[in-house]
Structure formats: structure tokens, C-alpha cells
Amino acid sequence: MEAQASHLMASGGPSHRAVGADLGGGTYDRAHRGTVGEIRVEVPRMRCTKVNVHYGDKHAIHDVSLDVGKNEVLAMIGPSGCGKSTFLRCLNRMNDTVASCRVTGEILLDGKDIMAPEVDVVPLRARVGMVFQKPNPLTFPKSIFENVAFGPRIHGLVQTRAELEEVVVTSLQKANLWEEVKDRLNDPGTGLSGGQQQRLCIARAIAIQPEVILMDEPCSALDPISTAKIEQLIDELRRQFSICIVTHSMQQAARVSQRTAYFHLGDLIEVGDTDQIFVKPQHQLTEDYITGRFG
Amino acid sequence: MNQTALLVVLLLTLSSLAYHFGRKRAFAVSGGRIRTLHSLPAYYGLYSALWSILPALAVTAIWLAMQDSVITGMVVAALPPDLSGLEPARLNLLLNDIRNLVAGNIVSSQPSADVLAAADRYRSLQGTSGFALFTTALGLAAAGAWFGYSRIRPEYRSRNAVERTVMWVLIGCSTIAILTTVGIVLSVLFESIRFFHAVPVTDFLFGLDWSPQIAIRADQAGSSGAFGAVPLFAGTMLITLIAMVVAVPIGLMSAIYLAEYASARMRSIAKPLLEVLAGIPTVVYGFFAALMVAPFIRDSGALFGLDIASESAMAAGLVMGVMIIPFVSSLSDDVINAVPQSLRDGAYGMGATQSETIRRVIFPAALPGIVGAVLLAVSRAIGETMIVVMAAGLAAKLTANPFEAVTTVTVQIVTLLVGDQEFDSPKTLAAFALGLLLFFVTLVLNVFALYIVRKYREQYE
Amino acid sequence: MSETNFASAEDKMFARVEAGMKRRRAAEKRFQWYGRCAVALGLTFLVVLFVSIVSNGYTAFWQTRVTLDVTLDASVIDPQGSRDPEVLRAADYGGLIKATLRDMFPDVTGRRDRFALYGLISNGAAFDLRDRVLANPQLIGTTVSLSVAADDDVDMLMKGHIDRDGAEADRRIKDNQLGWIDQLQADGRLERVFNLDFFANGDSRDPELAGIRGALMGSVFTLVVTLALSFPLAVAAAVYLEEFAPKNRWTDLIEVNINNLAAVPSIVFGLLGLAVFINFFTLPRSAPLVGGLVLTLMTLPTIIIASRASLKSVPPSIREGALGVGASPMQAVMYHVLPLAMPGMLTGTIIGMAQALGETAPLLMIGMVAFIADVPNGVFDPSTVLPVQIYLWADSPERAYVEKTSAAILVLLLFLATMNAVAVLLRRRFERRW
Numbered sequence A: 001m002e003a004q005a006s007h008l009m010a011s012g013g014p015s016h017r018a019v020g021a022d023l024g025g026g027t028y029d030r031a032h033r034g035t036v037g038e039i040r041v042e043v044p045r046m047r048c049t050k051v052n053v054h055y056g057d058k059h060a061i062h063d064v065s066l067d068v069g070k071n072e073v074l075a076m077i078g079p080s081g082c083g084k085s086t087f088l089r090c091l092n093r094m095n096d097t098v099a100s101c102r103v104t105g106e107i108l109l110d111g112k113d114i115m116a117p118e119v120d121v122v123p124l125r126a127r128v129g130m131v132f133q134k135p136n137p138l139t140f141p142k143s144i145f146e147n148v149a150f151g152p153r154i155h156g157l158v159q160t161r162a163e164l165e166e167v168v169v170t171s172l173q174k175a176n177l178w179e180e181v182k183d184r185l186n187d188p189g190t191g192l193s194g195g196q197q198q199r200l201c202i203a204r205a206i207a208i209q210p211e212v213i214l215m216d217e218p219c220s221a222l223d224p225i226s227t228a229k230i231e232q233l234i235d236e237l238r239r240q241f242s243i244c245i246v247t248h249s250m251q252q253a254a255r256v257s258q259r260t261a262y263f264h265l266g267d268l269i270e271v272g273d274t275d276q277i278f279v280k281p282q283h284q285l286t287e288d289y290i291t292g293r294f295g
Numbered sequence B: 001m002n003q004t005a006l007l008v009v010l011l012l013t014l015s016s017l018a019y020h021f022g023r024k025r026a027f028a029v030s031g032g033r034i035r036t037l038h039s040l041p042a043y044y045g046l047y048s049a050l051w052s053i054l055p056a057l058a059v060t061a062i063w064l065a066m067q068d069s070v071i072t073g074m075v076v077a078a079l080p081p082d083l084s085g086l087e088p089a090r091l092n093l094l095l096n097d098i099r100n101l102v103a104g105n106i107v108s109s110q111p112s113a114d115v116l117a118a119a120d121r122y123r124s125l126q127g128t129s130g131f132a133l134f135t136t137a138l139g140l141a142a143a144g145a146w147f148g149y150s151r152i153r154p155e156y157r158s159r160n161a162v163e164r165t166v167m168w169v170l171i172g173c174s175t176i177a178i179l180t181t182v183g184i185v186l187s188v189l190f191e192s193i194r195f196f197h198a199v200p201v202t203d204f205l206f207g208l209d210w211s212p213q214i215a216i217r218a219d220q221a222g223s224s225g226a227f228g229a230v231p232l233f234a235g236t237m238l239i240t241l242i243a244m245v246v247a248v249p250i251g252l253m254s255a256i257y258l259a260e261y262a263s264a265r266m267r268s269i270a271k272p273l274l275e276v277l278a279g280i281p282t283v284v285y286g287f288f289a290a291l292m293v294a295p296f297i298r299d300s301g302a303l304f305g306l307d308i309a310s311e312s313a314m315a316a317g318l319v320m321g322v323m324i325i326p327f328v329s330s331l332s333d334d335v336i337n338a339v340p341q342s343l344r345d346g347a348y349g350m351g352a353t354q355s356e357t358i359r360r361v362i363f364p365a366a367l368p369g370i371v372g373a374v375l376l377a378v379s380r381a382i383g384e385t386m387i388v389v390m391a392a393g394l395a396a397k398l399t400a401n402p403f404e405a406v407t408t409v410t411v412q413i414v415t416l417l418v419g420d421q422e423f424d425s426p427k428t429l430a431a432f433a434l435g436l437l438l439f440f441v442t443l444v445l446n447v448f449a450l451y452i453v454r455k456y457r458e459q460y461e
Numbered sequence C: 001m002s003e004t005n006f007a008s009a010e011d012k013m014f015a016r017v018e019a020g021m022k023r024r025r026a027a028e029k030r031f032q033w034y035g036r037c038a039v040a041l042g043l044t045f046l047v048v049l050f051v052s053i054v055s056n057g058y059t060a061f062w063q064t065r066v067t068l069d070v071t072l073d074a075s076v077i078d079p080q081g082s083r084d085p086e087v088l089r090a091a092d093y094g095g096l097i098k099a100t101l102r103d104m105f106p107d108v109t110g111r112r113d114r115f116a117l118y119g120l121i122s123n124g125a126a127f128d129l130r131d132r133v134l135a136n137p138q139l140i141g142t143t144v145s146l147s148v149a150a151d152d153d154v155d156m157l158m159k160g161h162i163d164r165d166g167a168e169a170d171r172r173i174k175d176n177q178l179g180w181i182d183q184l185q186a187d188g189r190l191e192r193v194f195n196l197d198f199f200a201n202g203d204s205r206d207p208e209l210a211g212i213r214g215a216l217m218g219s220v221f222t223l224v225v226t227l228a229l230s231f232p233l234a235v236a237a238a239v240y241l242e243e244f245a246p247k248n249r250w251t252d253l254i255e256v257n258i259n260n261l262a263a264v265p266s267i268v269f270g271l272l273g274l275a276v277f278i279n280f281f282t283l284p285r286s287a288p289l290v291g292g293l294v295l296t297l298m299t300l301p302t303i304i305i306a307s308r309a310s311l312k313s314v315p316p317s318i319r320e321g322a323l324g325v326g327a328s329p330m331q332a333v334m335y336h337v338l339p340l341a342m343p344g345m346l347t348g349t350i351i352g353m354a355q356a357l358g359e360t361a362p363l364l365m366i367g368m369v370a371f372i373a374d375v376p377n378g379v380f381d382p383s384t385v386l387p388v389q390i391y392l393w394a395d396s397p398e399r400a401y402v403e404k405t406s407a408a409i410l411v412l413l414l415f416l417a418t419m420n421a422v423a424v425l426l427r428r429r430f431e432r433r434w
């Protein structure tokens, strides 16, 4: 581990600030790739090392190394198209479903490599759940109940109807949706409001008790009130799960996350405690982005 | 008929002359300065040409369409009363003889003097009519050309006039679809109504006994209740069912496999190959069913001691199913591809396997579209003719046993209408009643299926 | 404290997921196999269809012929020596052929045996001989070497479709005939040549004389009528509906109509043709003209739909560009949009024509199913078409027609394949990515 960490320019400090400074605003030298800040945590849930992603000829992620800690919310920010979603989708191998996509590098979950070809993505995805940008309640099975029951059913997590009902109710409660839907569990999920649908998707994800939940801009299609509810929910869920959230809103990252990673053109530029990143970014690009000079 | 061709050629020549002179006149009236003309000179030429040919062609078409019935009417009117008073069926035969005499064909029996006279009259009327048509049409063409020509002025908006005419022609062409439907409905409805005068609708729709051959003699028409179409419906349904049992699983599963599992390479090979099945003419399938599949089924049945008819519903249904496979699979393919990626992502993100995603998410989401596709396939199977004509039976039998011979609606339409027909016998008319039914059922199925499919598409747009 | 609790809960869940994996992987494999089997079945059907038709049909392209040395006895052909063509035409050439056969097999004496002997040679032989003499009357009095078609049963025997060792009663070629055939073969009088008759003749009651020329010409005439009518009509309708038609009830109705017509069973179009073109307009039965009219109505929806798609794919910028330089909407469409959409329209038309070429059922309704031996010369002559010829032959009991049918199917499929290949090439060649 140490050997790997050493060439990753893993320590922050004034010297890097100097490097960042002479790169200047936006004219960013690809030859000097590397991440500023501490990419590792003490108790990692997931540990990525030198991950590269290609879409056909397009190199979308370059040598990204990053840890996801236990019981933390890790926010990923960066301008559009910088590869946040692509990286996130590596963490539960959703990129396998994209024909042109090729992922290399090492990704460990609880110390075990999930990239190995013999690893089955099915149990992996049961442990690393995902919530998407656009709320996508299943149209079939339709009902709110069946949407939440989908995971437990396919994974065979429950034996009896009573158990299933308990899981569904608990998940909806954890997702702060129970009070709103308890009288209409058999209504279609698509009939809910956008915010409710997104919480339904979260309930669906937590019904199978994953260890990590990946969220790709979960609030970008929602109004401020729904957003606030989801942010509150994320904060509560942190006690049980590790959460990686991609967000376009820096305020949101600041509000919900403990650590923040800044991506730029497929590179992981800077990682650090959220408080530090937003108050005192070390890399020029991070600062430019946070102060709103681009992105 | 060669005269008609000659006339058309003459009319075309006239109108190209009109074009030429119209254009020249446009140059002339502009005094060589084309910019003073409202439209390009060619449009003035076209304007004259259209005036020359359109009215003349219209008159020619109407004339030719009417000519036969008018002449026939005149010939009949001039027949001696004992002949013109014949009942319609006999009169038709007589007229056929007369027409054959006119055409110089051999007539079966020695024609009587009256018939010969009538034929002479027919021939002379035809000559007169042809001559009159020639003069009228050519006169109209010349007059039209002159009219168009005389209206050429620099400020005349000939382009607009030409474009208006073209637009009307375009509109006319686009209504052919409507006319066809109206034509179908009217022609089958008209004959069906005549049929239902002889055979009550209820007997036809609910009768259990179909044997039209015994109704050949006019005095027996419809009296025996031999026009009960239920066995035909049952036979059609049986064969359709067998076809669907073959086509739906195979078509659907191959669509799913090619869309979700197969490599791009395999897809690019297998898909066009499967579609070849759709391009093979149905008569080929019919031959295949009758000469290969039916004997094969009969012989394999014999191995197990089963007595299988050589025109079993099984053979026709199996082969029809094969024919419909690509139909089901290409429609299902469209439908499956219309299921949004986000639904798949949702399921995969939960850790569903590919087959679980397909069975529990994609398939149910695509179900309305698939139902639409299957309904369209059913409508195809019901209306399919050649396979059943060649491989299914002729005798109507009310059975659900796929190894017996059954007959279908389309088979009966063909057998009733192929060969010599008397146009007024219920036997012939029954074919139209069956046609009406077939048209109606497939129409309802199609409208319904297309509606479902459209609604389904809109849902995911 | 709570940490450990959660961890154990996770582990419990995970153990359950893992426990189910074996079953789920098996289900996944099974499902994939269903898919593979479905594709494989579909392709197997295709292969079986082609193999059975090719293996049944390829022999029809050969024919067994017998070489006879016929003495053209002047006293039989032209007793008066007038050389009058009428006399020459009416002479008993069949008798000459029979006499030749009798001379070749002097041992055959009984009436029945002689009849069986004559049966080895096609009925067409007499006509061949007549044509030969009419073309060259100087031959009268000499002995000519004439190659005539063998009877279809002989042909079938030579092609191995009749089992020599089967019981005589079930065999269409009897033992004595087998002996004569063997002798002919030993004399080198039997030969196997390319079956020109198959392409040069019309239909016939004698399988060895039946050919597809009549049906082929009928198909050509029918398709010419269909093409001449459907292409302009469909293009005009498509142009109107796609470029000019306002969006209202009427055009909606037309749209729905076109889509539905495309799915109406073809036999219904036959009923329409029978009621309207034959009974109402009294057009001649069995004529390619009527066939063409019916097929026009049938293929119109296909071509209109394809043409509209092709027009739709022309980007609006083309129209705007033309309108921008002062063209009228009609001119923009006629001179700028239509040429760009033309390849797509042609592709649709070819596909429509292929559909028309393979169509059988509606043509049965309008009488194109009659037995017609003459090759048609125009759109008013009674004729049949290739698919109907296939139907007629498929219905004939003689074994020889099975190979004829298969061969006719091969010819039909060849035409269809060519048409579709042209359509694909056209599409490739002009496919544009705007």
C-alpha cells in the first residue's frame, strides 16, 4: 500500500500549490497528472488504485486512485463531462453494461478485488447499490410496494410475505417516504412526485442492505424542497452506509459530504475534507471551479 | 385496345406540341425579355400542355369505363323480346356469347340468327363509339391547347396555375388509399348483402355445417343450411393458434437474444438471415408444407401408431408459424429497443441478472407493445392464404385436434371463386361474405394493435 | 457497538445473496440457451427449406433426351409430292416416330407392349419433327437423326426418382420398359442435356414439355403494369402527404387508411379486383392488366410508407435553402427534395415489386390460375404468373412436377434475391448521414 501511495503525490502542501499556480487558469498540463490531497482514509470501504476508463478510443478516466471511507459521504464534483459518472459507475461495475467501455486498474471492496473477471456483478451490486440522476421507478413491477420489494425478491433475501412487508416498510421509513405513501402502497410508483420518486429509488436501493450507495446527481431533477429532504436523508443514511454522491451543486457537496473529490477532464485533481476543499482549495483548478470561474 | 393506345399517343403528341408552342408564345409576348414574364417560359408551355391533355384524358377515361355497359344496354334493348326477357343469369350467358362472337372467339354452340344480329350490332356500335371517342378527345385536346395558348400574357401567373393543377393531382393520388378501402368495403359488402338475402346472417355466423357444394343447384340455394361458417372459424383459429405457438416464443426469444445478448457480429449475420424467412413467397411455404412437412408429420405419427391426416392442421400451422417468426421478431425488436435504458439501469443497479432484468423489467414494460405485435401477427395468420390452400383440407370439420384436416376461411374463399363461377349463386356470393368477415376481423385486429403500439411508443417518448 | 451490529446484518444479507447465486446463474444460463435455441431454430427452418427445395429442384435443369433416326417417308408425309405447307403440317409425324421405335425394337409385337414402347418418348417429339420438316422440306425422303425429349417417367428413372428395384406394380416404368431403356442407353442413344425446354416453353400437361416461359412473361407484364402505376401514384401521394398536406382530420384519415391497407390480407385485394375490375369494369379475366391493377393497390401502401420515410430523412435545410433563393414550395420539393429522396423511394419501390412478384392469392381470384399453354404477348393476353405456376404445378400429381415446382421456386427466389440485393445496394450507395 505504501509503495503505491508514494508515487501518487499523496501529501498536500505548499509545493503543490506552487505547481498548481504555474499551470495557470485552465491551461492545465496533462503531463503533470496527479492528485493533490489525501486520497486514502484510515478505514476504507472501497479502495481504487490507478483506475482508467476508455470508451472506445476515448480515454475518459486517467489513473484515478481514491478511497471511500466507512460511514462517510464522499462528494464528487467537477465540470460536466469530466468523468464523475463514469468513475462512479466503475464502483459497482455498471460500466459493464456499456459495450464500448473498458475499465482497468484495481478496485477493492472490503479488501477484495471487484474487477477480477471471475467476480460476479450480481452480488457485487447487491452490496454497492445505485441511485440514478433521473428517478427511475420501475414501470413493471409498477406499485410502490413492488418497487421496493424488487431487490429483496430477486436476491431471495426474505422467505415470507411478512418478512418482505417488514423490509419494505423499514426501507420506506428509512427513506423518509413512509408517511407519504403508507396509504397507497399499491399505486404506481410513477404517480409520485419527482422528489418522492427519488426517495422511492433510495428506498429500493436500501431494501437490500447494501454497504455502499452510489448516487449520480440524485437531486438535479428536483425542486429545492425535495432536494432538502433528500439531503437530510443522505445525512441520516450515512450512519449505516457509505455514500458516494456526484453533484453539480457545490452547496450540496458542502452540506452533505465529509470528503470531496474534484474531477477535471478525467483526472482526479484534488481530494480532501469538504471543509478544507471549500475554504482553502490547494489546486488552482479546484479554486477556479469553486469560485465559479468555469464549470 | 390498340386504338386506345393510339389515342393516348396522339393526345400526348398534341400536348407536347402545345407545350412547345406555349413556350414559344411566352418568349414572343415577352418580346425577348424573359424578366417581364411572371413565370419561366416553360411554365407557359406546361400550362397549355395541361389544358390540352387533362380534359381529353378525363373524357377518354370516363368514356372507356362507360362504353361497355352503354353498348350492352343498347344491344339488349334491341334483342327480340323472348331473349331480352330472359332471367339475368341466362341473359349474362347470352351476352357472353355475343361478346365472344365480337371478339372472334369460338363459341360453344351454334349461335342463332338473333345472336348473330346482336353481335353485328354490338360490333357496329363499338365502331361508332370508337370513332366518336377519337373525334371528341382529339377535338377537346385541340380546343384545350388553344384555350391555354390564348391565355398566355406576360403578367399571367402560369406557374401558379400549373402548380395548382399539380397539387390537385397530388391530392388525387393520395386519396387512392381511401378509394381502395371504400372499394373493398363496397365490393364485399354489396355481394354479401345479396348473399344474406339467400342465407340468413344467423345461419351463416352460427351454423355448424359448411358444405357449399350441395348448393350448386339453384333450387337448393341456402335451403339446407349448408353455409354455417363456424367450422371455418374454428379451423382458422386452430391453425392460427398452432402458428402462434410456434412463432411467438421463437420470434420473441430470438428478438430478445439478438437485442440483449448477441455480439454485434452475430446480430449482423443472424438478423438479416431471419428476415429472409419473411421475404420468401407464401406459395413456397405452401409447397414446403404440403410436400415436405405434411408427409413428415404423417409418417412420424405413423411411427407412434397415430393416424394423422395428410392435410393436418399441424403441418399448415407449423409452416405458417415459421413464416411469421421474422414478423414477430422484428416487431418485438422495435418494441424492446423502445424500453428506456433507465429502466434497465435501475434493475442492473439493484443487482438483477440480465435474464431477471429481461423477464421482470423489460418484458413487462414492453408487454403492451408485444401484445400489439402478436395481434398483428394473428391478423397475418388469419389472412394468410396460400399455405392453407396448399396444405390444409377442403372439408369443413369442427375439431380441435391438430392432427385432423380442417379448412379455413381463406381456403373456402379460394375454392369457391376459383374455376367457373356463376355470379349469382350463393356459392359464389358466400365467398364475398367470408371476405367481408375476414376484412372486418383483420381490420379490427390491426386498428387495435396499431393503437396499442402507438400508445406504447408515446409512453416512452 | 452499533458498528458491529450493522456489519453482521450486512454479512447475513450477503450470505443470503450468495446462497441464491447458484440457482440464479443457472437460470441465466438457461435463459440464454432458450434465446440461442430460438435463433438456431429459426435459422434451421431456413436451411431446411432451402436445402429441400434445392435438392428437389436442381435436377429439373437437366433433361433426358433420346436420339432417334427417323426415316421421313415421303409417302407418309406428302403422298402427292406437292410440298404444300398445309399438307406438311397435317402429316402424321407421330406415326413416323412410332415406326422408328418399332424398327429399333423389332421384337416388340403385342399391342400393349408397343403402347408401352411409344410411351418412352414424349408427345412433343412429333411436333419437333414437324417443325424440322416444315423448316426444311428437302429432308423428306431422307433419314434424319432427331434428339427428342424422353417421357417424364424415363426422365425420372434416369434421375433416380424411380426405384428400379421396387415392386413392378408400384413402378411407373415397367420391367419391359426398363429393358428397352437399358438398351437405348447401351446404344448411346440416351443423353442428359441442359433443359432448354424449361425456359423456352409455356405450361404443358406433359411434365417433360412444361416450362416457365409463359409464367415468366406473365409476371413481367404484370409487374410492368404494377410498376408503371404504383410508382408515380405512390410518389405523388407521399409527396403530398409529407410535404404539402395540412394536419387535419382528412389527412389523418388517409394516414390511418394507408397503415391499415398495408395489413389487409392480400386475398381481400383479390376480391376487390374480381368485383371491381372484372365484374364492374368488365376487364378481361386472367389478364396481366388486371393482375397489375390489383397488385398496384396492394403494394401502394408499402411504397407510400417507404417514400414518406425517405422524404422525411431529407433535412429541412434543403427546403429552406431552396425557398431562400426564391423557389416556390412546389419547386423546392420537385427540384431539390425529390432528387435527394429518390434513392430511398426507389428502394421502397423495389421492395414493393418483390412483394408483388411473390404474391399469389389475389391473382387466383382474378382468374390468373387457368391452364394456359401459350406464352402471353401483352397485358391483355390471358396468362399466369410465376407463383401461380408454382401453385398449379405443386397441385399436379406427377412426380416430375415436384422437381419442376422446386425449380420454378428457385427461379422465383433468384429474382427476389436479385431485387432485394439491388435494393440493399441502392440503400448503401445513397445512404446519407445528414
Ligand SMILES: Nc1ncnc2c1ncn2[C@@H]1O[C@H](COP(=O)(O)OP(=O)(O)O)[C@@H](O)[C@H]1O
Pocket: A055, A058, A060, A078, A079, A080, A081, A082, A083, A084, A085, A086, A087, A098, A100
Ligand atoms: N457511453 C458512452 N460512450 C462514449 N463516451 C461516453 C459515454 N458515456 C460518457 N462518455 C464520455 O466520457 C466522458 C465522461 O462522461 P461522464 O462520466 O458522463 O461525465 P460527467 O458525469 O462528469 O458529466 C465524457 O466526455 C463523455 O462524452
Ligand SMILES: [Mg+2]
Pocket: A084, A085, A086
Ligand atoms: Mg454525469
